[in-house]
Structures are given as structure tokens and as C-alpha cells.
Amino acid sequence: MKNKYSDILKKLKLKITPKRIEILSILDRENYFKSPEEIWQLMKKRFKKIGLPTVYRNLEDLAEGGVIFRIIHPDRQLYYYFCNNKDHHHHFVCISCKRVSDVDYCPEKEVINYVSKRIKGKIISHIFQINGICNVCMNIESSLGGTK
């Protein structure tokens, strides 16, 4: 029980390696989503030997384990976000600064009835992501606009 990241990895039955700890630490540091490449660049500050595939592999495993979340992005590349919130929830993503905020609301229950009665199907999973401009970026925008 070295730290919270060790615990997380232990729960996922993944070996506790310095690289994995660092990946979690980097993602946990700020409320921004990050690409494998970005994370790799940050990793290189601490490890002289660190391969990009290691970053990809671990991000995939951590996302699979539900410890980090994938962000859906128009450029269709991979982005991840660390989130401590253990309850099922969704995310508000700022398209300007990449900040992510929890949205403690899930629309699944609103459509379970619709899907079962009208489509006569069974829900397996769902994707809900809200994209927008966060308060920080709105304030920047409005302060810029105010000078006109």
C-alpha cells in the first residue's frame, strides 16, 4: 500500500510498475484529457527509457479497468481522462481547454423503457458526452470581447 495508484493497480490485477504509477499520476494531476503522445512526452522527463507502445498499452488496460475514461474527440484520436468518481456518471468536456467536469446524471434510465417497448432491444452500453465551453474559457472569451 505504497500509494493510491498502487491500490488501483492492485485492484485491477496489474503489476505495480513505476511506469504505470507515473501514467496515473500524470492523468490525475490536472482535470484535462490527454493523448498518449502527450503523456509519453511527460513520461520522458522521469524515465530515460520509455516507449510509446508502453503508454498505449497501459492506457488501454487502465481504461479497460474503468480507472480512466476515453474522451470522444472530433479528430478521432485517443484521449484519456482520470476520474475518481466511482458512481456511474458522464462528462462535460471543454472543447477549448480540454478540461473535463463530472456530470452526475445518466440518461440511460430515460430510454430503457423506450428501447425495451418500442425497439424491443436490450441496452448493453451507452455513450453520453457533453461538449462545450467551460467557465474559465467563457471568462477569457468575454474579457476579450469586452475590449471591443
Added chain:
Amino acid sequence: MKNKYSDILKKLKLKITPKRIEILSILDRENYFKSPEEIWQLMKKRFKKIGLPTVYRNLEDLAEGGVIFRIIHPDRQLYYYFCNNKDHHHHFVCISCKRVSDVDYCPEKEVINYVSKRIKGKIISHIFQINGICNVCMNIESSLGGTK
């Protein structure tokens, strides 16, 4: 006003070309989402000269015009679905047979208040997709299961 696809293209200010008509026709034919590659294979039956980039370009333009919809898939490749429903709505996607069904419900209004009050952000767009098993696939499953 040759047909409904010509009208669609006219509205989008895209030139009415045989390739575009055929792409719309292929996507409109069945309630399945399709990849650019699949559509290209089907196009080759009618056109001896048809390039894959043409299919990609047109699918992109049509999606941009809101005539076809992108499906979010775990393999992260591009898939498209033709949908006549002009009202804002979402989709139920069968992960087994690729069938798509309209879900005339949108969770946006449920979170507008949350986002504006708690996150103090502004919603620009949202993604909501329900993945599951459709009734056709459920029936196939249960008839297979019944033989045990």
C-alpha cells in the same frame, strides 16, 4: 428534381453526381451502418471507375450536411448511417447486426441546467448513442439458446 437524393444534394449545395446519388441510395437501402470500404465495394458494382477517396470525401460532406450520421464504434473507424428523421434525436445501435433505430429522446435538456448552474459552462454539442442487441438478434439468440 430527379429524385429525393437530388433534392437532398441540392439543399446542401452539392453538385448532383451519380456517385453521390448512389452513396445516398446505398445508405438509405437498409437500416444498417456502413463503413466507407463497404460502401465502396457496393459502388464498384455500378461504376467501373470509383475511387475510395471519393467515397470518403462524400461521406464526410454528407455527414457535415446532417444528412447522414456518424456511428461511434469501438474499433474507432468511420461508420455512417442514413436517417430521414429531421428532428433532433439519437440512435440505438445493435452491436450484433449493425442495425440502427431512432430514439426520439434527447438528454440535453436534462443537463442544460446542471451545466449552466454547477459547471457554469455552455453546451456546444453532445453525443448520445445507445448500444445493444436489437429484437431480431435477441430472437436469434433465444432460439439458439433454446436448443440446449
Added chain:
DNA sequence: ATACCAAATGAAAATCATTTCTATTTATAA
């Protein structure tokens, strides 16, 4: 502590969906 083994990693190469480039063709409006 030491040895062992499966898991994790680095480095290089491969993959392959998607995009770009350019010369040619085509749709459309005057």
C-alpha cells in the same frame, strides 16, 4: 535473500484506415 516465471517493456517495424496531391473529367449556370 534467491530463484523462478509470467507479465511488462523497449525498439523497431508493420499496419492500415484515412488523407493528400495532381491531372483529368464533369455538373451547372450564363
Added chain:
DNA sequence: TTATAAATAGAAATGATTTTCATTTGGTAT
């Protein structure tokens, strides 16, 4: 019809992600 911008084919490039395989490492049992 003719002019012109848009659309297309074909070939090549791109680049994020994945695979391969030899080496290293973490966890567990001596």
C-alpha cells in the same frame, strides 16, 4: 455551347496505433 469551379481517379503519403520479439522486471515461492 462554353466557361468555370467542383468533383473525381489513381497513386502516393500520412501518421496514429499495433505488432513482434528479445530483454527486463515485479510478485511469489522457496
